Amino acid sequence: MxxxxxxxxxxxxxxxxxxxxxxxxxxxxxxxxxxxxxxxxxxxxxxxxxxxxxxxxxxxxxxxxxxxxxxxxxxxxxxxxxxxxxxxxxxxxxxxxxxxxxxxxxxxxxxxxxxxxxxxxxxxxxxxxxxxxxxxxLVRKGVAKPESATLAYDLANPPAATAPVDERGRYLARIYCAGCHAPSLRGFTPSQAGDPPDLAITAGYSRADFRTLLSKGEGPRGRSVGEMGEAARKRFARLPMADVDALHAYLTAWAKARGD
Ligand code: HEC
Ligand code: HEC
Structure with missing residues (x-):
């Protein structure tokens, strides 16, 4: 597990x-x-x-x-x-x-x-x-853990706020994206190909591309985005557009502010 x-x-x-x-x-x-x-x-x-x-x-x-x-x-x-x-x-x-x-x-x-x-x-x-x-x-070795075991750490390491602060986008990223992309939004490590990446990748998405990603599960120019496609179609296809745009505004500002 x-x-x-x-x-x-x-x-x-x-x-x-x-x-x-x-x-x-x-x-x-x-x-x-x-x-x-x-x-x-x-x-x-x-x-x-x-x-x-x-x-x-x-x-x-x-x-x-x-x-x-x-x-x-x-x-x-x-x-x-x-x-x-x-x-x-x-x-x-x-x-x-x-x-x-x-x-x-x-x-x-x-x-x-x-x-x-x-x-x-x-x-x-x-x-x-x-x-x-x-x-x-596996539990003894620390490979399998109940989520409650890492909760304190996760809550102490939320994604940073951005200036100008887009709290709505940050909030939505924490409740919708953090489960797979990690509470910090930087992805879990170690990771392999096909695992949810660091969401800094959003910096490469225009607002239109990001809307397409969340509503249709397709990457820019129809590129496949692997399991993110299924996740988007199942979970995010019905999100209000204002929320999708708030997520994009926050994630791109957050990615830029990090400078790493
Ligand atoms: C990644 C999978 C996953 C997601 C997402 C998930 N759950 Fe669960 N949930 C489980 C599993 C597995 C259990 C049983 C865990 C166990 O028995 O140790 C569980 C148990 C629960 C329980 C405890 C019920 C009981 O048996 O006493 C509640 C309440 C619950 N989930 C509500 C929710 C709600 C509401 C959501 C969405 C906000 C949600 N879950 C999302 C997998 C998930
Ligand atoms: C159920 C798990 C899950 C959730 C929830 C999820 N993602 Fe993902 N995401 C993935 C996986 C897995 C990948 C990597 C797919 C691959 O590379 O094959 C991914 C990849 C991505 C990518 C990179 C796509 C590319 O260009 O290759 C972006 C951007 C992304 N997710 C954004 C988001 C955002 C924004 C949210 C919240 C609104 C979110 N994801 C929620 C699982 C998830």
Whole structure:
């Protein structure tokens, strides 16, 4: 287990869900967040959960059935598990990020939760993580870690603010891009070809190219961008254009200000 995007299970996308019980705008924003924050990638299009591990001889791990889990969470407990990666009973979540969600504003957290509360419990709850001696060995060696173990470091090393400060773009980069491109946005190290790169690469994108990247998953002049293409189509295709432009403004200013 690691942070590799490639290990993520194939996702089923965008199933329209019945909405009730909260203001429609709030719910619509919450539904968009569930997509752009990747909840649907891991927990499945209808959020009923799915297996995300690939080798039962190491570990068996399911992303929980959120339609079944949410009724057991108070608003405060949900906020805690999402932003710390630790359940109320003290068990730590494996594989799910905490740092991007810890950066969420109260308003976005509220909209996301309001949306999740509209889901009718469907399907079976999934079993908790099942580990093996091989997995325990990886944990002992520090190769596998729950996200909560690195949260303090991640939160202490956010991407720098830029002058003139574009806080909206910085905020969006932290909640939408940091899970794969690292909390610092500089990519995780060590990295191999095909891993999410340092987002300084955005400096080479015009605003139009960047819009195409996020809305269609295509690089400049139709160039393939590997797994970023799929990530963009699944998560970012419906982002408001103002948010896409705010991301571009921040990332290009941030890349330039670094001078490395
Ligand atoms: C990279 C994959 C991934 C993403 C993205 C992800 N999750 Fe998870 N989530 C998991 C896995 C795997 C578990 C179960 C972890 C375990 O059992 O150790 C989990 C568990 C949870 C739990 C705990 C439920 C329980 O069983 O008590 C909640 C709540 C949750 N996720 C909500 C969310 C929400 C909301 C989002 C989007 C903001 C999200 N997750 C995004 C993989 C992910
Ligand atoms: C689910 C994981 C994931 C998320 C979330 C994600 N990326 Fe990526 N991104 C990748 C991967 C993987 C690559 C490298 C693809 C390759 O080189 O094959 C990449 C590459 C890129 C590239 C370089 C494309 C090129 O020119 O080759 C840019 C720019 C980029 N991402 C921007 C973003 C931005 C901006 C966000 C947030 C809005 C974001 N990414 C969120 C996984 C992700």
């Amino acid at each position: 690691g942070r590799s995007f490639r290990q993520m299970a194939a996702a089923v996308l965008g199933i329209a869900l019945g909405l009730s019980g909260c203001a429609p705008e709030q719910s619509a924003r919450g539904a968009l967040l569930a997509e752009a924050l990747g909840c649907r990638d891991c927990h499945g299009g209808d959020l009923t959960g799915q297996k995300v591990s690939h080798d039962d001889s190491v570990v068996v791990l399911y992303a929980s059935n959120l339609t079944r889990a949410l009724p057991h969470y108070s608003d405060a407990a949900f906020k805690t598990v999402l932003t710390t990666g630790v359940r109320p009973d003290g068990s730590r979540l494996w594989y799910m990020d905490a740092a991007p969600y810890a950066a969420l504003s109260d308003s976005d957290l509220g909209d996301l939760l309001a949306y999740l509360r509209t889901l009718n419990p469907t399907g079976e709850p999934h079993p908790r993580i099942r580990t093996t001696p091989r997995f325990d060995d």
